[in-house]
Every structure is written in C-alpha cells, then in structure tokens.
Amino acid sequence: MQVLETPRHDRYGTVVAGAGPAGILAALHAATSGRVLLVDSSGLPRDKSCGGMLHHHTVRTLERYDRIPPGIVLDPRTVHFRYNDWDRRITKTTTLEFLNVSRAGFDEWLTTLLPDTVDVVAPCELRDFRQSPSGVDITLKTRDGDVAVSSDVLVGADGARSQVRRVLEVPSTATYVTLQDFCTVQESVAPVFDCIYMRDIGDQYAYSYVVPKGPTAIVGSVYYPKTKHPWEKQDLTLDILRERMPGLGPSVKREAAAALYLRSPDDVVCGRGRVLLAGEAGGFMSPTSGEGISYAVNTGRLAGEAIGAGDAAGALSRYAAAVEPVRRNIARKFRWLPFMESRAGKYVAGFMPEKLVSKVTEGL
Numbered sequence: 001m002q003v004l005e006t007p008r009h010d011r012y013g014t015v016v017a018g019a020g021p022a023g024i025l026a027a028l029h030a031a032t033s034g035r036v037l038l039v040d041s042s043g044l045p046r047d048k049s050c051g052g053m054l055h056h057h058t059v060r061t062l063e064r065y066d067r068i069p070p071g072i073v074l075d076p077r078t079v080h081f082r083y084n085d086w087d088r089r090i091t092k093t094t095t096l097e098f099l100n101v102s103r104a105g106f107d108e109w110l111t112t113l114l115p116d117t118v119d120v121v122a123p124c125e126l127r128d129f130r131q132s133p134s135g136v137d138i139t140l141k142t143r144d145g146d147v148a149v150s151s152d153v154l155v156g157a158d159g160a161r162s163q164v165r166r167v168l169e170v171p172s173t174a175t176y177v178t179l180q181d182f183c184t185v186q187e188s189v190a191p192v193f194d195c196i197y198m199r200d201i202g203d204q205y206a207y208s209y210v211v212p213k214g215p216t217a218i219v220g221s222v223y224y225p226k227t228k229h230p231w232e233k234q235d236l237t238l239d240i241l242r243e244r245m246p247g248l249g250p251s252v253k254r255e256a257a258a259a260l261y262l263r264s265p266d267d268v269v270c271g272r273g274r275v276l277l278a279g280e281a282g283g284f285m286s287p288t289s290g291e292g293i294s295y296a297v298n299t300g301r302l303a304g305e306a307i308g309a310g311d312a313a314g315a316l317s318r319y320a321a322a323v324e325p326v327r328r329n330i331a332r333k334f335r336w337l338p339f340m341e342s343r344a345g346k347y348v349a350g351f352m353p354e355k356l357v358s359k360v361t362e363g364l
Contacts, residue, residue, distance in 0.1 A: 001111050001112060001114055001120060002120070003044050003120050003121070003122055004119060004120060004121045005121065005142060005143055005144065006121060006124075006142045006143075006144055006147055007037055007119060007121055007140070007147060007149050008119055009035065009037075009119070009149070010148065010149050010150065011149065011150050011151070012034070012035045012036060012037040012119075012149060012150075012151045012152075013030065013033055013034025013035050013036060013151060013152050013153070013307075013312070014026075014027070014030040014031075014033075014034065014035075014036045014037070014151055014152065014153045014154070014155060014307055015036070015037045015038075015039070015126075015136070015138055015149060015151040015153075015154050015155070016030070016036060016037070016038045016039070016154075016155040016157060017039055017040075017126040017154070017155065017156050017157060017158040017162075017163070017164050018039075018040060018156070018157035018158035018159060018162075018279070018281065019038055019039070019040035019044060019046065019107070019111065019120065019122065020040075020046075020048060020107060020157060020159065020279065020296060021106075021107070021110060021279070021293055021296040021297045021300060022157035022278040022279030022280075022281070022284075022296035022297070022299055022300035022303075023038060023040070023155065023157035023158070023278070023279070023300060024038070024107075024110045024111060024113070024114065024300065025110075025296075025297055025300030025301040025303075025304055026155045026157055026276075026278055026300040026301070026303040026304040026307075027114060027118050027155075027304065028065075028113055028114055028115070028118070028301075028304060029301060029303075029304025029305045029307070029308050030153070030155070030303075030304040030307040030308055031114070031115050031117045031118050031304075031308075032308035033307060033308040034117075034152075035117055035118075035119070036117060036118040036119070037118075037119050037121065037149060037151070038114070038118055038119065038120045038121070039120075039121045039122065039124040039125075039126060039140060040120075040122040040123065040124065041122075041123055041124065041125040041126075041158070042122065042123055043122055043123050044108075044111070044120065044122040045104060045107060045108040045111070046104070046107055046122075047104050047255075048103050048104065048107060048257075049178065049180050049220075049255035049256065049257035050103040050180075050257075050293070051103075051180075051193070051209060051211055051218060051220060052074075052100065052101045052102060052103035052106065052211070052213070052218075053079070053098035053099070053100065053101075053193060053211065053291075053293075054068075054098055054099040054100075054101055054106070054293060054294075055098060055291060055293065055294045056097065056098075056099075057294045057298070058099075058293050058294040058297050059099055061294075061297050061298060061301065062297065065113050066113060068099070068101070068106075068109070069109055071105065072101050072102045072105030072106055072109055073099065073100065073101055074100050074101060074102055074212075074213045074214045075100075075212070075213075075214045076100060076191040076212060077099070077100060078097050078098065078099055078100060079097070079098055079100050079191060079192050079193040079211060079212070080093055080094060080095065080096060080097050080098075080192050080193065081093075081094045081096040081097075081098070081192070081193045081195060081361055082094065082190075082192040082193065082194050082195065083195055083349060083357055083361070084194050084195060084196045084197070085197055085346065085349070085350050086196050086197060086198035086240075087197075087198055087199050087200070088350055090350040092349070092350075092352070092354050092357040093192060093354065094354065094357055094358040094361045094362075095358040095362075096358060096361050096362055098193055100211065100212075100213070102213070121140075121142065123142075123143070124140050124141065124142050125140065125141040125163070126138065126139075126140055126141075126158065126163050126164060127139045127140065127141050127146070127163070128167055129154060129164075129167055129275075131273045131274055131275065135150050135151055135152050135153075135274065135312070136150065136151050136152070136153065136154045136274050136275065137150050138150065138151065138154065152274065152312035153274050153275075153276065153307050153312045153315050154274060154275045154276070155275075155276045155277075155278060155303050155304075155307070156168075156271070156275060156276070156277045156278070156281040156282070157277075157278045157279045157281055157296075157300060157303075158281050159258075159279070159280050159281060160173075160175050160257075160258045160259055160260045160280045160281075161175065161258055162277070162280070162281035164275065164277065164281060165269070165277060165281050165282075168271070168272050168275055168277075170269050170272070170277075171267075173260050173261055173262055173263070173267045173283060174225040174261040174263075175225060175258035175259060175260060175261055176206065176222050176223060176224060176225065176258065176259040176260070176261050176290075177222075177223040177224075177225070177227050177230045177256070177258070178220060178221070178222050178223070178256070178257045178258065178259050179220065179221050179223075179230055179231065179234040179254060179255070179256050180218055180219070180220035180221075180254070180255045180256075180257070181218065181219045181220075181234065181238060181251040181253070181254050181255075182213075182216045182217075182218055182251065182252050182253040182254075183216060183217050183218075183219055183238075183248045183249055183250065183251050183252070184215065184216055184249035184250055184252060185212065185215060185216060185217050185247050185248070185249060186246070186247055186248070186249040187246055187247040188247045189210065189212045189217045189245065189247040189248065190210075190212075191212055193209065193210075193211050194209060194210040194211070195207060195208075195209050196208040196209065196210065196241070197346050198237075198240065200236075200240060201221075201233055201236060201237055201240075202233065203224075204223050204224050204226075204227040204228070204230075204233070205221065205222075205223055205224075205227075205233060205237075206221075206222040206223060206224060206341075207221070207222055208220060208221040208222070208237055208241070209221075210241065210245070210248075216252070217247070217248060219237070219238060219241060219248065219251075221233070221234050221237050222259065222290065224261070225261050230256075231254075234254075238251065259280075259285075259290060259292075260280050260283060260285055260287075260292075262283060262285070262287040262330075262334075263287075264334070265327070265330065265331040265334055267283040268282060268283035268284060268327050268330055268331075269282055269283060270282060270316065270319055270320045270323060271316050271319070271320075272316070273316065274312060274313070274315070274316070275316075276303045276306070276307070276315060276316055276319050278296070278299040278300045278302075278303040279292070279295065279296035279299055279300060280292055280295075280296070282299060283330075284296070284298075284299045284323070284326060284330070285330075286330070286333055286364060287330065287333050287334055287337055288333045288336050288337055288340055288364040289361075289364045295326065298326060299323055299326060302319060302322040302323055302326075303315075303319050305322070306318035306319035306322060307319075333363075333364060336363075336364065340364075
C-alpha cells in the first residue's frame with residue numbers, strides 16, 4: 001500500500017476519515033462501488049494507544065478476509081480476563097479469552113487488505129464539509145495546504161473526538177482520559193488480562209489494566225472526564241501496582257488518549273444525510289467494558305457494505321437497519337452501567353463465584 005501526500009482525484013465515490021479498523025473496513029467494502037479516499041490525521045502506520053486485545057467476535061469477523069499474521073501476535077498468545085479487586089486481594093479469572101496482539105501491527109496489517117482502488121492519504125485532516133442533494137464537498141488539510149474534494153458519501157470513522165461528528169452538529173460525548181505505560185518485564189507478569197479496581201487513587205479513577213506483551217507489559221489507567229493531574233495519578237497507580245507486581249519494571253513509554261464516556265443510548269448515532277458514522281465516532285463501543293475494536297470492525301464493515309449495496313442516497317438507511325442489532329446490544333449494556341460503576345457493585349463482584357463472573361463478563 002502506497003501512502004500519498006495529497007489526493008490523486010478531486011472526486012471520489014466515498015471519502016473515509018480515519019484509518020483505524022472501522023475506517024479501513026468501511027473503505028474496503030465501499031470500494032466495490034467506486035473509488036475511495038481514506039485519510040487519517042496522523043502518519044501511517046499509526047500508533048494507537050490501546051490494550052491490543054482482540055475479542056473472539058473480532059477474530060471471527062476478520063477470518064473472512066485473511067489470516068491474522070503470526071508476527072503481530074505477542075507472548076502470551078491469548079490471555080483470559082481477570083477481575084482484580086486490588087484492595088481486598090480478590091481475583092476472579094474468567095473464561096473470556098482475547099488474542100494478544102500489537103495494536104500498531106494490527107492496524108498496519110489491516111491496510112494490506114485494501115485494494116488499489118483505495119487512495120490512502122496521511123497525514124491528512126478533515127477540516128470541514130458541506131452536504132448537498134448530489135453529494136458531499138469536503139475540505140482536507142494536507143502537508144501542502146488545504147485541498148477540496150467531493151464524494152457521494154462520507155464516512156466518519158475518526159474516533160472518540162470525531163471532527164466529522166462535530167461538523168454534523170451531532171452532540172459529542174464526553175471522553176475518559178486514558179494513560180498507558182509500557183513497562184519492562186523484569187521477572188514475570190501473570191499471563192492474564194488483569195482489570196484492576198482500587199480505591200486509593202480517588203473518585204476520578206475508574207480502573208486500570210495490565211497485559212503482558214512479550215518483553216514489556218502495558219499498564220493502562222482510565223480516568224473520568226475532567227480529571228485533574230492524571231499523569232501524577234498514573235505515577236501513583238504504578239507505584240501501588242509495583243508493590244505486589246515486582247515483575248513490572250521501569251516505564252519506557254507513556255501514551256495518552258481519549259475514550260468515549262457513553263452515558264445514554266442516544267449517544268449512538270448512525271449519521272445524517274450522506275454522512276455515516278462508524279466505530280467510536282458513532283458511539284459504537286461497549287459502555288460497560290470499554291471494548292471497542294469489535295464494534296469498530298463490525299460497524300466499519302456494515303457501513304462499507306451499505307455504501308456498496310446501491311445508490312449513495314440510500315446508504316444511511318441501509319446502514320441504520322444493519323446496525324440496529326448493535327444499537328440494541330449497547331442499549332442493553334447501559335442497564336448494567338450504574339451498578340457496575342457503584343462501590344456496591346464492585347463489592348458484590350468479590351463474592352460471586354468465578355463461573356458467574358465469567359457469564360456476566362461475557363455479556364459486558
């Protein structure tokens with residue numbers, strides 16, 4: 001795949017903003033109906049701050065395209081989710097299993113699936129657009145300055161702080177603050193996907209996770225919107241974890257990102273007019289677990305298929321019908337959210353047998 005500095009054409013059948021899993025799958029399927037322009041505001045291959053855990057739904061979906069290359073799968077190959085109440089020293093290992101991959105390698109591999117009819121331009125930022133009965137006129141910011149292109153359909157797959165969603169004037173959701181450290185592994189780290197709850201960090205702290213990744217382990221923490229001094233809180237979190245996890249060595253890299261803070265089913269929006277929203281840009285992720293890759297892959301595929309299935313003017317209605325089961329899935333999870341986030345919910349989880357914790361976790 002060749003990454004261009006500027007679009008080769010001024011008219012495309014589809015323009016996709018965001019070259020993550022949602023955007024790549026949307027571009028792949030939309031290409032069946034014409035030329036596609038895929039843009040991303042960062043350079044490619046991009047470096048996305050993420051735990052890099054592929055749910056079995058994601059793996060099953062991707063098997064229709066190609067085999068996930070062994071080179072992006074890390075040691076240990078798979079990890080089971082483990083609930084870890086740090087203060088009460090209670091752990092519950094579940095049967096929920098994830099494929100453990102390099103997120104950067106995963107995104108780069110997905111781009112190799114794209115056909116030659118997809119032009120990829122990066123870094124390239126979508127700045128603005130205007131819809132008309134015949135299409136969408138788009139302004140892009142490239143290294144050479146602003147460029148105007150037009151398309152029949154626009155797909156916003158540009159993440160939690162989506163510019164496409166903002167220009168559509170769809171209310172944006174608040175975002176969690178997420179910080180992720182890559183720590184050297186000095187001895188060993190439990191071969192699980194540890195989801196850790198502790199009470200010493202403060203009310204702005206949601207949870208942390210620890211995942212071994214070959215010679216390093218990622219230690220991520222999620223903080224509620226408007227958290228003050230999250231970097232200092234992450235330093236404190238690392239100090240606390242290292243007391244009982246001596247295998248966690250020094251941090252060699254720290255990343256910061258934003259993740260959706262979904263509060264209502266109304267936060268999930270398919271799009272408007274000739275603009276479709278996929279992945280986090282549309283609010284598609286689990287409000288209870290924070291898992292988003294499976295939703296990105298699924299909604300990106302459905303958006304691309306809706307575009308490729310017929311006239312561009314009807315793409316949104318076809319997409320909305322296709323993602324309705326996804327919307328219902330997210331709405332169901334909202335019913336669990338208040339209990340999960342409460343101290344009572346975390347306390348009760350410590351008394352549940354592992355089989356029940358596994359069953360509940362599967363549904364989140």
